[in-house]
Amino acid sequence: DAGVIQSPRHEVTEMGQEVTLRCKPISGHDYLFWYRQTMMRGLELLIYFNNNVPIDDSGMPEDRFSAKMPNASFSTLKIQPSEPRDSAVYFCASSRATESYNEQFFGPGTRLTVL
Amino acid sequence: QKEVEQDPGPLSVPEGAIVSLNCTYSNSAFQYFMWYRQYSRKGPELLMYTYSSGNKEDGRFTAQVDKSSKYISLFIRDSQPSDSATYLCAMTDSWGKLQFGAGTQVVVTP
Helix, strand or coil: CCCCEEECCEEEECCCCCEEEEEECCCCCCEEEEEEEECCCEEEEEEEEECCEEEECCCCCCCCEEEEEEECCEEEEEECCCCHHHCEEEEEEEECCCCCCCCCEECCCEEEEEC | CCCEEECCCCEEEECCCCEEEEEEECCCCCCEEEEEEECCCCCCEEEEEEECCEEEEECCEEEEEECCCCEEEEEECCCCHHHCEEEEEEEECCCCCCEECCCEEEEEEC
16 A cells, blocks of 8 residues: 655745645545654644644644645645745654554655755 | 653664663653654654553564653664664654654664
């Protein structure tokens, strides 16, 4: 089975431009998470969805960031306008509700560089 | 202060040595504890999971949780160069949101 798919894998853009990151979760998973990873701050949860509904967006740094999940197989994270401090690796992860713990499966990440 | 503290390393060990990693946390409500492994330029992947206190062993890997001290550990026996990666602890008090440590970079030299 295919894992979590993210695109693009690398993105280089200039300050002020709009950036859209895409994620396809594992089929059958009902939770989707967006993370940002930097050397300074480590892995930070930005937002997560359950059954396409945003549950917790308290990690979204500011209004420039927005995320959507229009259906169970697709999600986007948009940054508008982008700034150099947004440079990071952005991971999408998905999981399936079980009676026990929540194993999150991560995608390969999108490496974003804002010049 | 962060809820989960983890020394970022790097931790360099010779092949065959025991690798010892740990995290401390402040939220006493945490009851699910995990270790993720992340290779360079890859996403994290779950390595070990422990519920509440105690030990869990899986091959060369042993995870320990001491809730009274708010301290968790991961031991890697007979370390191999292929174990070179960043190891992140993660924990939660309920289903859903995980709190990650900063990650410890481990380098196993042949």
